[in-house]
Amino acid sequence: MKKKTSRSRAKIKIRKKISGTTEKPRLSVYRSLDNIYAQIIDDTTGNTLVAISSLAKEAKAEVRSTKGKINKSKLIGNMLAKKALEKNIKNVVFDRGGFRYHGRVKALADGAREGGLQF
Secondary structure (H helix, E strand, O other), X not given: OHHHHHHHHHHHHHHHHOOOOOOOOXXXXXXXXXXXXXXXXXXXOOEEEEEEEOOOHHHHHHHHHOOOHHHHHHHHHHHHHHHHHHOOOOEOEEEOOOOXXXXXXXXXXXXXXXXXXXX
């Protein structure tokens, strides 16, 4: 229970400082035990512009062939960047969602950077 409450506190602190605009939307990350989810959100309108997860239909085949959660996260970050560039989104603000910038969260960010996103 303590882990969950400390993560929610961290998430609130992060969201006080970070907000996505139309020019620079927010890249939000959530990780569960098995999967990872990422969204690019415009907070001024409240719209999700791009979303992908390790469960998405377009990612499922590639995710299954990849070994390891960190490698899968990097792949998801790369795929998110490709989808974002198709919609003309180049710059984003990174929201780690209360998780430490370490392991799978860092791998997703690195994959998004390799795919062409800037943050």
